[in-house]
Every structure is written in C-alpha cells, then in structure tokens.
Amino acid sequence: MASRNPLRAYEHATIIDVTDVTGRPLRPDQTVLVDGDTITAIGPSAQLPVPAEATVTDLSGKYVIPGLADMHVHSESGTDDERHFPAIYVANGITTVREMWGKPLLHEWRRKVETGASLGPRSVIASPLVDGSPALWADISADSPVITATTTAEARRAVGEAIDSGADFVKVYSRLEREPYFAVLDEAAKRDIPVAGHRSDNVPLAEQIEAGQRSFEHVHGLWPATAADTGRFEAAMASIAPGQGIQYASWFKQVNDIEWEATENYSAAAASSLFERMVAADVAYCPTLIMHTAVDLPDGIVFDDPRLSYLPPDTAQMWEFVGEQVFRGGGRDAIETARRITLFGRRLAAVAALDEAGVRLLAGTDAVTPGLFPGFSLHDELELLVRAGLTPLRALRAATIEPARFLGRAEKTGSTEEGKLADFVVLDANPLDDIGNTREINAVVLGGRYLGAEERDALLATASAIAAAHG
Structure with missing residues (x-):
C-alpha cells in the first residue's frame, strides 16, 4: 500500500x-x-x-x-505492463480514462492502481464488445474478447457476462440486430448497468436514443438521422452487408458511402429534432474527432513522429497496414479522397451543432487508432473541439466536469x-x-x-x- x-x-x-x-x-x-x-x-x-x-x-x-478525462481509450499496446500506458496518461495530465473494450488485464491494472501498487489514472472499464454476426473484428487479430449475440437470449446472457466480469458498462457494437440490441438494453436496465458504444446499423438512431443507451461514439453513425429523408438512409444502414476481404474495411466503405449521400441531403430540422431528443434523454456524445482525422485523412499520419518511441517498434508497420487495408480499403481514388476531406469538415460542423443544442459532449480519442498516441492525443482532441467551434472553456468541460457528471462522479471529481x-x-x-x-x-x-x-x-x-x- x-x-x-x-x-x-x-x-x-x-x-x-x-x-x-x-x-x-x-x-x-x-x-x-x-x-x-x-x-x-x-x-x-x-x-x-x-x-x-x-x-x-x-x-x-x-x-x-482539473485532471483531464479521455473518455474513449483502448489500452492495448501488447506489452501487458501496467507501467506503460497508465504512465503516459498521467504524464499528460489524464487522471481518468474510459476503457472502451474490456478485458481481464485492465481489471488487474485497476486493482493495482486502487491499492497503490501502481500509478495510473482512475479507470472505467467496458465489457467485451457485444456485436452481431459476423462481428466486425472477427477477422482482425485483437487481444480483447468479442461477444457475439444473434438472439435475445444471447444478448441477455451477454449482459450477465459483463456484470460477472466486473465491467462498469456494456459496450454495444455496430452489427447488433434489432431484437438483440433491444434485449441488451432491457436486460441492462433490469440489472442496473449502463450501456454505451456504437450505434447499431440495424436500428434507427432516434430509437436507440430513447431506448436508454447512455452514450454514442464517433460521428460516422450520426448522418442518416440528420438527413431530410431519414427513413431512406436508416434503411441503407440496415442493408449494409460486410463483404469479402477484411470485414471492417468493407463495412467502413459502405458506411462512408451512406455518410456522403446523407450529408448531401442534410436537414437542419431533422438534426435539431434529433439533438433535442438527445438532450431530453440525457444522452452523451463522444465524437473522437482525432480518430476521424486518421480515418478521413490517413495521408496525414506521421510515421516518424518522435512519440512513437513510447510505443512498440512494430507500431508504424501496424499503422501502415490498417491505414491502407482498413481505412482506405486497399486504395482511394481522387473523388473519394476529396469527399473524405469534405466529410471531415462536416464532422466538425456537426460537433458544433451538437454543442449549440446543449448535447453533453465527452472528449475522447480512440487511441490507439493509427496516428494517435495514448495521453498525448487528448490534447489534439481538445484543439479539434475548439476548431469545430467550441470555446476553450467548453472544450475543457468536455474533458473534465462533463465526464464526471456522465459517470456519476461529479461529487468527487471533474472540478x-x-x-x-x-x-x-x-x-x-x-x-x-x-x-x-x-x-x-x-x-x-x-x-x-x-x-x-x-x-x-x-x-x-x-x-x-x-x-x-x-x-
């Protein structure tokens, strides 16, 4: 001790x-x-x-x-050493992290921090990903577990497994079908454990907001619900079928095509209605803009950044593979490249609109996405929030008091x-x-x-x- x-x-x-x-x-x-x-x-x-x-x-x-909170991290460097990522977080002023993909090692780290055996931020830990079939990570090597739920019984069992593992919340993912998704929310409500994560492709976002999911991650699931013809674009999301090759790359490509058309048909009235629902339901949004710079603008990833010294030597090689095979899907033509630059600007505008509407924003990074660094990238995210239109104070709130309030810890942290x-x-x-x-x-x-x-x-x-x- x-x-x-x-x-x-x-x-x-x-x-x-x-x-x-x-x-x-x-x-x-x-x-x-x-x-x-x-x-x-x-x-x-x-x-x-x-x-x-x-x-x-x-x-x-x-x-x-106040100590900063990164509300979307993945502490999975492969070293399994509790002095590694936690040390980088603390050195960068991050005193709270929300781990968005649960695994036993993270619970071990937390126990050591809580007993004083190790130095690290306070952590809130997700369950393993609860996804549909095929799960988006099924064909990509990862050292964290995925729970596949294709029936309501499997979905309810997944909630029980999350509780048994010591998870603080259930992390839902993109490919959950409608009935399993609602079964997760229902069972979680009965057992008093929050649900957070991706939107489901198979359920209109407005329904998910009112079903009880506490936070939504990333901006790429937002656009269908803000288009003039919402029903058409939500139906397009539900029709996504990851194809040959890497599932995630195929899924990304289809989502991005829908995003583009939906933003071309953006409706301020539809967006306003959606954001009002978020405020009424006390739903938080974690946009992870710095992650979107990597996905939308992968040519900006720097492979000789001196901060790579804090990551394993094979990190740059992994970044190159993910950037080319997953983000670009094997390649992008000039039209798609230009569209993605435009889409990133629209993501910034969406975050400004969310903030103006009073939606609770949470600062998060999605480190270790290629080009991102644990700890360091939260400061990049704060700059992007200001670039989007938030005041510096509002950006600070998204990394301090708003996470504390969201986590129910405002009596002890956040200010x-x-x-x-x-x-x-x-x-x-x-x-x-x-x-x-x-x-x-x-x-x-x-x-x-x-x-x-x-x-x-x-x-x-x-x-x-x-x-x-x-x-």
Whole structure:
C-alpha cells in the first residue's frame, strides 16, 4: 500500500473554474490545501491560513485545471505492463480514462492502481464488445474478447457476462440486430448497468436514443438521422452487408458511402429534432474527432513522429497496414479522397451543432487508432473541439466536469473544489487564451500525489523503455 500523501499547500495559483456560469471562470491568486488525497480548502492566498507543517509550492503565474478525462481509450499496446500506458496518461495530465473494450488485464491494472501498487489514472472499464454476426473484428487479430449475440437470449446472457466480469458498462457494437440490441438494453436496465458504444446499423438512431443507451461514439453513425429523408438512409444502414476481404474495411466503405449521400441531403430540422431528443434523454456524445482525422485523412499520419518511441517498434508497420487495408480499403481514388476531406469538415460542423443544442459532449480519442498516441492525443482532441467551434472553456468541460457528471462522479471529481479528490493539472500558460496550452504541463497532482517535471520525465522514460524492450 502507498503511504499517505503529506499535507501540501499550492499558493498563488490561477484556478480555472470549469463549473462557472457567470462568464468569469478565472480565479486568480488562490491557495489550494491538499490533505492526503483530498482538497480540504481553497481561498485567496492572502486570506487562507497555511498550516506550518504543510509543504508549500508556489504556483505564481501558473494555471490550475482539473485532471483531464479521455473518455474513449483502448489500452492495448501488447506489452501487458501496467507501467506503460497508465504512465503516459498521467504524464499528460489524464487522471481518468474510459476503457472502451474490456478485458481481464485492465481489471488487474485497476486493482493495482486502487491499492497503490501502481500509478495510473482512475479507470472505467467496458465489457467485451457485444456485436452481431459476423462481428466486425472477427477477422482482425485483437487481444480483447468479442461477444457475439444473434438472439435475445444471447444478448441477455451477454449482459450477465459483463456484470460477472466486473465491467462498469456494456459496450454495444455496430452489427447488433434489432431484437438483440433491444434485449441488451432491457436486460441492462433490469440489472442496473449502463450501456454505451456504437450505434447499431440495424436500428434507427432516434430509437436507440430513447431506448436508454447512455452514450454514442464517433460521428460516422450520426448522418442518416440528420438527413431530410431519414427513413431512406436508416434503411441503407440496415442493408449494409460486410463483404469479402477484411470485414471492417468493407463495412467502413459502405458506411462512408451512406455518410456522403446523407450529408448531401442534410436537414437542419431533422438534426435539431434529433439533438433535442438527445438532450431530453440525457444522452452523451463522444465524437473522437482525432480518430476521424486518421480515418478521413490517413495521408496525414506521421510515421516518424518522435512519440512513437513510447510505443512498440512494430507500431508504424501496424499503422501502415490498417491505414491502407482498413481505412482506405486497399486504395482511394481522387473523388473519394476529396469527399473524405469534405466529410471531415462536416464532422466538425456537426460537433458544433451538437454543442449549440446543449448535447453533453465527452472528449475522447480512440487511441490507439493509427496516428494517435495514448495521453498525448487528448490534447489534439481538445484543439479539434475548439476548431469545430467550441470555446476553450467548453472544450475543457468536455474533458473534465462533463465526464464526471456522465459517470456519476461529479461529487468527487471533474472540478477543482473543496471536498473533491486532488486530481488537477498545473499549466505554465492559460488554456482559455489558447487551448493548446493544455500541453504546457508544469505538474500533475493525482490523488494528492505531486508529480513535477522530474517525476513526469521519469514516467515517460519508463514507458519508452518498456516499449523498446517489447521489440
């Protein structure tokens, strides 16, 4: 067990209040007292008494934001070492992750973090994927399990298996048929476990929203429900039949063709109606825009990025295969390439419309998609949210307080307030001036443990060594 963290005082900080509704989120010259793993007091530095036994850290000129949450990750580097991905997350200021493909190893990692045997973010873990037949990952090598549910009995059993595995929620996938999909939702409601994941190709999105699915991932399932002739495009989704070759590549190609035509027939009225349903049902959306840059714009993947040193040596080779065979489906002509560039711009516009409508947005990356890096890519996602039209504060909320509220943890995490867990990030520059400043990390505080530049460098060095040894 880790020893209790000492009493600490962080003086003269500018706190960014992500819960602010007054239009004045900056709280300058504040002192934050942390006892053990909890923030015990916050107040003006000139007024808040600091106990003599406290270790004092001067944060003059620094900005404090809550610990960040990446709400769509896949910690599957192949090293099976709990010091690898968790260390990279923490070094990047990420104190919460939502693991979107459950497997026993992730539960083992979580147990070690919770007992203090290992350092890592707080994690929320999905069930194995629950998909139809053939499952999209059936012919691609993956080290995580897939549950195939083609009947209502199998669907209900899948929920029980998820609970027995210790999963925090059931992850549904794209090829679930109508009856199994609704059976999953019904059984999950009876057994009080949330459902999140992809939309089903076989059920209109509006019905899924009102059936109780708590969050939807990625933008590529949105468009049929926002077209003028919604019924026609939802029917086209239901008619998708992955063909020869790699199932995922075939599915992607068919979805993308439907996306293009649906966006050409976009209806603001249909979109507004859909988004109102999301708000009424308290459904969250995790757009993973950084993932869509890889899928829509694979020519932008950089194969000599220095951050590859934190991943196994064969990573670039894997990226090339997935980019060519899955994303491009073996090749794209000039017309499709141009369409995908346009589609990405439309994804940005859709996220802005979701935000304007009041839909809860969750920042997530889908790392380890080719071109993405665990931890680092969340900062890219925040920049894309701002590029889409969110203010920097709204983007920060999507990675802090909104995930906490979605997970039912807002009483303990998601903002820097008295009584909450001491999970926060100290920045050298103001992210409200430039969201890219979330990368300017001076220190990370995780559960009251202070990790300055030296400690963060050590975490990244360990991750790099583990990755190199895996090769």
